[in-house]
Amino acid sequence: MISRAFDEVGRGDLEALIANSVSERRDLEFKRDLPGETSDAIKEFLADVTSLANAQGGDLIFGIEEKGGVATALVGLTVASQDETLQRLENTLRDSIDPKLIGVKMEWIPLDEPIGAIIIRVPASLAAPHRVRYKKSGLFFGRNSRGKYEMDAQELRVAFTQSEQLPEKIRQLHADAVEAAGGRDMPFALNAEPAAVVSIIPLALFREARDLAITRENVQMPVDVSRGVDWLDTLEGVLMHTAVNEEGRVCSYALTHRDGRVDVAWTIGGALEIRGHEHQLVWPKRFEEGLLDAAGSAVARLRQHGLQGPWVVLVTVIGVLGYQLMISNDSSSKPAWRDRASMGALVVDQVDKATLQPLLKAFWLLFGQRRP
Incomplete structure (x- = not known):
C-alpha cells in the first residue's frame, strides 16, 4: 500500500514506484490493463480485491507495467469514459462479493491527457473472509508476499474464528x-x-x-x-x-x-x-x-x-x-x-x-x- 492518505495519492506517487523499482507485496499489486468483461477476467479482478480485504488491505493499481513483480513503467490507461469505467468496477464489486465489501475507494489519476491510471484501495475488513460470488464461483482468496492464493479449509476455519x-x-x-x-x-x-x-x-x-x-x-x-x-x-x-x-x-x-x-x-x-x-x-x-x-x-x-x-x-x-x-x-x-x-x-x-x-x-x- 502506498504510504499516503488515499485522497493525497497522485501521479508523483506512481512515478516513485517506477523510479524506486518497488516490488509487489502483500498489500500492493500492479496491473498493466483494466480487467476485461470475460468471466475469467472478472473472476481474476474479484479474487485480487477479496484477497486484499481478507488480509491486511492494500492498493491495486491499474496502468503500471511490471516485470517479475517489480514496477517497470507507468504506461497508463485509455478509456472512453472515466466515470463509466469506475462505475463498472464498483458495480462488479458490489454485485459479486459476499458478504458485501465496505469501504473500497477507487480514483482516476490523470497522467498525460488522455491517459491515466486507476488506484483501488481495499481496506482490511471486519467482515472477512469474503468470497467471490460470480457465476457459480464461491471461492475464498488469501494473500501472502507472493500474491493471492485460494484458501483451504483450515485457513477458512481460522479466518472465520478470527473475524x-x-x-x-x-x-x-x-x-x-x-x-x-x-x-x-x-x-x-x-x-x-x-x-x-x-x-x-x-x-x-x-x-x-x-x-x-x-x-x-x-x-x-x-x-x-x-x-x-x-x-x-x-x-x-x-x-x-x-x-x-x-x-x-x-x-x-x-x-x-x-x-x-x-x-x-x-x-x-x-x-x-x-x-x-x-x-x-x-x-x-x-x-x-x-x-x-x-x-x-x-x-x-x-x-x-x-x-x-x-x-x-x-x-x-x-x-x-x-x-x-x-x-x-x-x-x-x-x-x-x-x-x-x-x-x-x-x-x-x-x-x-x-x-x-x-x-x-x-x-x-x-x-x-x-x-x-
Whole structure:
C-alpha cells in the first residue's frame, strides 16, 4: 500500500514506484490493463480485491507495467469514459462479493491527457473472509508476499474464528490501556483527577505480526508537553511522558507499541477555586483538543511506519464521578453520576474533527449536556 492518505495519492506517487523499482507485496499489486468483461477476467479482478480485504488491505493499481513483480513503467490507461469505467468496477464489486465489501475507494489519476491510471484501495475488513460470488464461483482468496492464493479449509476455519473474535480483542486492548492509566504494569499512574484514555489501532493489527523500529524520535508524544517530556523503553514499546511528581504520577503519557498501535492518556479536569469556593471541574476544551491531537498525530506517526487505515479509535473517560463540565465562566453542568464511561469505538479511514464527532458528542452527554 502506498504510504499516503488515499485522497493525497497522485501521479508523483506512481512515478516513485517506477523510479524506486518497488516490488509487489502483500498489500500492493500492479496491473498493466483494466480487467476485461470475460468471466475469467472478472473472476481474476474479484479474487485480487477479496484477497486484499481478507488480509491486511492494500492498493491495486491499474496502468503500471511490471516485470517479475517489480514496477517497470507507468504506461497508463485509455478509456472512453472515466466515470463509466469506475462505475463498472464498483458495480462488479458490489454485485459479486459476499458478504458485501465496505469501504473500497477507487480514483482516476490523470497522467498525460488522455491517459491515466486507476488506484483501488481495499481496506482490511471486519467482515472477512469474503468470497467471490460470480457465476457459480464461491471461492475464498488469501494473500501472502507472493500474491493471492485460494484458501483451504483450515485457513477458512481460522479466518472465520478470527473475524468473530476481532471486536473483543480490540476492546480488550483498550481495556488494558484504561487499567494502565491507573498504574497497572506501568512505572507510574496518571494524576488522581479526571482523565481520558484513547487507543488508536489499525484494523489489520491482528492479521500480520509487526515489530516497528521505533525510537523516541519517531513515536507519539503526550498531550500538552509544555512542561517537558521524558521517555522510557518498555517491553511493549516506547513510553513518552510528562514529569513524574513526588507521588509517582504524571499528567499525560503516550505509549507507542511495537506491534503498531498507540495509547494516549491525559488529565482533563481538577479542582478550581471560583469566588472563594472550590469546584470539581472538567474542561471540555482539554478533552476535545487532546483527543483531536492524540488521534490525528498517532495516525500520522503510524503511517510513517507504513501502517494504513481503517483505524479503530476507542475512548474512555475515567475518574469523573461528581465532577461538573465547565460550560462557560458562569455555568457548569450537573455532576457526572458515573466514574468511568466509554465514549464508544469508531472505525474510520481518516481521523479528523468530522469523523470524531460521535466521540465528542458522547463526552458531553456524560454530563447530561448536548454538545453545542
